[in-house]
Amino acid sequence: MNKILIGRYITGDSIVYKMDPRGKLVATILFIFVIFLANNPATYAILTIFSLVAVAATKLKGKVFWDGVKPIIWLILFTSLLQLFFTVGGKVYWQWMMLAVSSYGIINAIYIFIRFTLIVLISTVMTVTTMPLEIADAIEWLLTPLKLFKVPVDKIALVMSIALRFVPTLFDQTFKIMNAQRARGADFNNGGLITRAKAITPLLVPLFISSLETAIDLATAMESRGYRGDQGRTRYRILQWSLYDLINLVYFIILVILLLIFRTH
């Protein structure tokens, strides 16, 4: 259990930073569906080029993106390898019981590797170039249509901003509690399963109690500042579309059109 950095936002000044978070979020979400369109070498090449251009447009160091891929590189490789052995069809090069290496398998494994990497890269572009608060605002904007189904979007937005605000605070608190318990002999990393399961309570219970206290205090403070529910309020932080979002949109549409033209139908 070591210290983890909060937030992956890295300051920068390229055009990707100037785009509206809503546009970026929508593009990131749709990118996953656009990937489904790719089904032959040409389309995968187009996808790769477009993604790498997006990555380059952030003007960030390659290491930033490598850090995004690194934690799951083994998962990506392992998944690709499994695909290699389980996909059958085409020319068979090697066979042992259920496992076989075939030409379909090799192609499929490469495709999956590309898909995985591109999705991670594009998600990294999103989280690295946009502040968490902006992403939260963008998510809230995306949820607005749910109001039609009587989903309490404003309440959800409030919960979201409180969670966002309290992650760093609780993080510090967690480490303080852990250290305090350690100072009196608590051991979070040793012992059998049951011992370890039990070791979580001296961490969780104080954390939970302090959360209850914070909630009561904050609710009192908000009510005394005149909070009477989420309706009929104005907004201080407002997102604004700009010309850069047009670039984003056009770039994305060109990608989709190219994929539609070059994919095997």
Add this chain to the structure above:
Amino acid sequence: MPIKKMLEIELRDLILLGIIVAMKIILERFTIGTSLAHIGLGFIGSVLLGYMFGPVWGAAGGGIADLVSSALFGNQGGFFIGFTLSAMVGPFIYGLFFYQKPVKIWRIVVAVLLVSIIVNVGMNTLWLHFLYNVDYKAALVQRAPMEIIVPWVQMIVVYFVLMAISRIKINR
């Protein structure tokens, strides 16, 4: 119970929900176990959400936790609605079994097993299939070893957590 009544929530509880969501996000960052098998602690957050806020707000909390942690840390599998849905179903099931009910071993066993079968084995494999076009069989082979061991550890942890948390509720 009508939906409208289920959606009613006091400001204090709404804020507590926000803070528990933050707690879940932090717990997700922690793992217990040896170098061989790591078990993330995010499920404790899901259990707390279900236990304290019931299936409906628990599910909402689970979804929000997924969104906020994506915003903060980025989503390892990429932004995908399916995983948000998975994150909602966990607390929903825990809510059905734990919300305003006494802590019983059978409840814990059934709830944890249901979550791991429906969410981890079922839904998440389905999303991987959608997202990366991986073969079901291969995805299951990859997942099986973890999903056979982890639920039993989770049950033990859930038992101790629920016992501890229910004590706090009585104290208040």
